Amino acid sequence: xxxxxxxxxxxxxxxxxxxxxxxxxxxxxxxxxxxxxxxxxxxxxxxxxxxxxxxxxxxxxxxxxxxxxxxxxxxxxxxxxxxxxxxxxxxxxxxxxxxxxxxxxxxxxxxxxxxxxxxxxxxxxxxxxxxxxxxxxxxxxxxxxxxxxxxxxxxxxxxxxxxxxxxxxxxxxxxxxxxxxxxxxxxxxxxxxxxxxxxxxxxxxxxxxxxxxxx
Numbered sequence: 001x002x003x004x005x006x007x008x009x010x011x012x013x014x015x016x017x018x019x020x021x022x023x024x025x026x027x028x029x030x031x032x033x034x035x036x037x038x039x040x041x042x043x044x045x046x047x048x049x050x051x052x053x054x055x056x057x058x059x060x061x062x063x064x065x066x067x068x069x070x071x072x073x074x075x076x077x078x079x080x081x082x083x084x085x086x087x088x089x090x091x092x093x094x095x096x097x098x099x100x101x102x103x104x105x106x107x108x109x110x111x112x113x114x115x116x117x118x119x120x121x122x123x124x125x126x127x128x129x130x131x132x133x134x135x136x137x138x139x140x141x142x143x144x145x146x147x148x149x150x151x152x153x154x155x156x157x158x159x160x161x162x163x164x165x166x167x168x169x170x171x172x173x174x175x176x177x178x179x180x181x182x183x184x185x186x187x188x189x190x191x192x193x194x195x196x197x198x199x200x201x202x203x204x205x206x207x208x209x210x211x212x213x214x215x
Contacts, residue, residue, distance in 0.1 A: 038128035045131020049187030066094035118151035125160035
């Protein structure tokens with residue numbers, strides 16, 4: 001190690017440390033809402049930005065999914081057979097042409113960008129305060145599933161709906177295992193020109209439908 005580098009590291013080690021004991025003190029307390037209030041706030045904020053929230057149950061979510069696909073005119077649905085809901089979809093496809101994420105790699109992008117009408121993803125949870133979905137994409141549900149198809153259908157279990165983002169991070173202990181890629185989604189894709197005219201679906205899904213499964 002060079003003398004210059006040793007001197008730099010020595011100065012860093014000897015530098016005074018900031019007092020962090022007061023960090024967080026005096027911060028605004030996180031709200032504590034019951035489940036009904038979390039759902040109401042989440043739904044209000046989602047619908048305010050043209051997303052749709054469909055309340056359903058463990059027994060009726062498949063019918064709700066089928067209704068959404070029919071209304072959207074989806075000829076096919078991209079989904080992960082390895083997801084917690086994948087087996088049920090494989091047994092009872094909600095569309096005529098279901099497509100799993102196990103596509104051959106050389107066909108993946110062509111199929112995704114030119115042939116897929118809708119994609120279904122699971123979620124890590126939701127945030128009531130901001131009306132936000134949390135996704136941790138992986139090999140089974142790649143990031144592009146929620147970013148490319150015209151219609152994104154997301155499954156959110158009501159028990160995973162948190163009051164705030166900070167509460168979600170603390171409860172799920174993100175500090176012990178951060179993902180390489182985390183997505184926070186608060187509505188369909190939108191963009192605005194210099195006159196602030198909003199356009200939807202310019203660079204991503206033009207529709208976002210949340211299937212909120214409540215016991």
